[in-house]
Amino acid sequence: MYYSLHVEVPEEAAELLQAVIDGTNPLGLEIRDHTLKPPPGAPPLKPGCVELKVYYEGAHEAEEAQHQVRAELPEAEPRVAPVEEEDWSETWKKHIRSVRVGRIWVGPSWQVEKAGDAPVHIVIDPGMAFGTGDHPTTEMCLAELDLELPCRPGASVLDVGTGSGVLAIAARKLGAGRVVGNDVDPVAVQIARENAEKNAVPELELTEKPLERLGGTFDLVVANIFANVLCQLAPRLAARTAKDGLLLLTGILATQAEEVQQAFEREGMKLQARRASGEWVLLTFDNRASA
Ligand SMILES: C[S@@+](CC[C@H](N)C(=O)[O-])C[C@H]1O[C@@H](n2cnc3c(N)ncnc32)[C@H](O)[C@@H]1O
Structure with missing residues (x-):
């Protein structure tokens, strides 16, 4: 000692x-x-x-x-x-927070007993990919998925910038049909695949393919990426959103929201709702205007 x-x-x-x-x-x-x-x-x-x-x-x-x-x-x-x-290999674990958002519980494997009566459990151990659930932007996406998917059973979902896969896994567990998640980071895609297996949803389609190489449209598109990237991707994100579909965008600071809104309005998307958590904003667009 x-x-x-x-x-x-x-x-x-x-x-x-x-x-x-x-x-x-x-x-x-x-x-x-x-x-x-x-x-x-x-x-x-x-x-x-x-x-x-x-x-x-x-x-x-x-x-x-x-x-x-x-x-x-x-x-x-x-x-x-x-x-x-102190046992430092254990001490860092104290700083990992599990979250409960609506019906969803997300947390690390050593806190599963905290999930309580949450109908949807998602276990994500911290690793090299973003998305343990406790970032305000991820939490806002989870809240929107929890709200929207019951009205759209079997909806197809595209999770752009899937990171750990947390949103894609949540979407599937909340009743989505086909779920595709992509990420430009191959390590993230590998981790997302492992997380999909661990969470018993191996049917998720997780890929490194960029947005322009993903065909078709989706009833619900979610993207938690920085505002400047969202603006660059605006035409492609709008093109992947089905007629009458929803597009959820976050990773946006309150000061950047207007710029992002304008970029997507130029693509014919209509702002339906704005949610905020601290300095972060989530914008929900629908594709009805262009229908
Ligand atoms: C903030 S993380 C979001 C992770 C997870 N979806 C969440 O909400 O917690 C953003 C992810 O987007 C990925 N990314 C950045 N630019 C991208 C692009 N153009 N296309 C696809 N993924 C991208 C990053 O590699 C990163 O994993």
């Missing part, structure tokens, strides 16, 4: 303290002064003071350093404490 030595001294004594510490064979140290925000839960520093947290291999080394600091800086009150060792 590692041990740490905490010492808080006035700024003018910091140099002397550093010199003492340098001679004690420390493993490493952290210095905190008033320019840095205190870490969560840490008490604020006394005005005009700096704090050193020095790490040692064992209790003996830390206590020896404590003794030397007391000898040189009698006013300092150095404290020795054991350092709790």
